[in-house]
Amino acid sequence: MDEMNFKDSLLALTRGCVSLIDEKELADLLALARPLRVKLGVDPTSPDLHLGHSVALSKLRAFQDLGHKAILIIGDFTALIGDPSGRDSTRPSLSLDEIQKNAETYKSQAFKILDPQKTEIRYNSEWLKPFMNEGILFALKAITVQQVLAREDFKQRLKDNSPLTMLETLYPVFQGQDSVAVKSDIELGGNDQLTNLLMGRKMQELAGQKPQVVMTVPLLVGLDGVKKMSKSYGNAIGLTDSARDIFGKTMSLSDELMLSYYELLTNLNLDEVRALHPMAAKKNLAQILTARFQGETAAQEERNFFEETFSKKRLPQDIPAAVFSPSVSLIEMILKSGAAKSKNEARRLLDQGAVKIDGNKVTEDRPASLPQKFTLQAGKRHFLSVEIISEKEEIK
Helix, strand or coil: CCHHHHHHHHHHHHCCCCEEECHHHHHHHHCCCCCCEEEEEECCCCCCCEHHHHHHHHHHHHHHHCCCEEEEEECCCHHHCCCCCCCCCCCCCCCHHHHHHHHHHHHHHHCCCCCHHHEEEEECHHHHHHHHHHCHHHHHHHCCHHHHHCCHHHHHHHHCCCCCCHHHHHHHHHHHHHHHHHCCCEEEEEHHHHHHHHHHHHHHHHCCCCCCEEEEECCCECCCCCCECCHHHCCCCECCCCHHHHHHHHHCCCHHHHHHHHHHHCCCCHHHHHCCCHHHHHHHHHHHHHHHHHCHHHHHHHHHHHHHHHHCCCCCCCCCEEEECCCCCHHHHHHHHCCCCCHHHHHHHHHCCCEEECCEECCCCCCCCCCCEEEEEECCCEEEEEEECCHHHHHC
């Protein structure tokens, strides 16, 4: 690799990184005439991945595209403990059955980003179960309590008198042993993982290995622009969301947040993005992300839908139809439209003024009167062509 290409590769790999320990070590590794082993660990603590997870996965894919090997570690053992990073309380415990089911969805969803041919999947119970019997005492003799309790999240929990289990304090040791087991050259992770990743360097030194390079990426801010992306906060774009939801949710981003998504989720030139009109840039981003997870055809269809529906203020051409009796509430119609998955969520849409009948906002579940035929809009992306038919008409 010539010097110019080497510098371009280094720049692309470090784009958006928060911590890099360190750049010289990374440059030395990239100069080696062999594929590097680049590790990313994920604990299957929930059934689905979202764009926040894809930041580190996309970085891992960038290494794959340069010919390196991705080592994706499924933390079936560490998920039993629960990563304490960034937590103000102990994570709820999961059953083995839940962990195994989540692990299967993690693998299939990760391959929406990673190249399966260049990915090595490992489960850390493979080495951590024996480690508990054979190696942990040696490791704990070399790791001090001060090192473990230096973590900001641990210090805060002790200050708040919030319970901190002994098992949680060992979590970084277990994650560090992952690096030893797979002989990782580089480990990736979110910025809240820095202490765990540095423990990997320590554990590799104890095992006589060359310490891994550590690279952390930011935690992706969710659609609300405030909290990190999380399904529990209701501010996430899931990797398995529908094409309509991926496109529409992306279009709801603020202009400032949109640039952050471009930096962390694409390899496009940010100066060229800034030169675009914000609406054009946002449509491009929405199309890129929708195409990545739902295909090019679906992405183009959703862009056409958005432009016809919102940019040109026209109703979409493919509105689904439904027939209801007069006794059916708007809540149930909203559920039928697909805009909400629960009655509480449908009620929130009504309360927020996000529901319209023939273009007019409604906030009552049972308005005084309804047209016999009307178009229901719930949120920005969901429409339903409604016809009200009485029981007598149904009998006819």
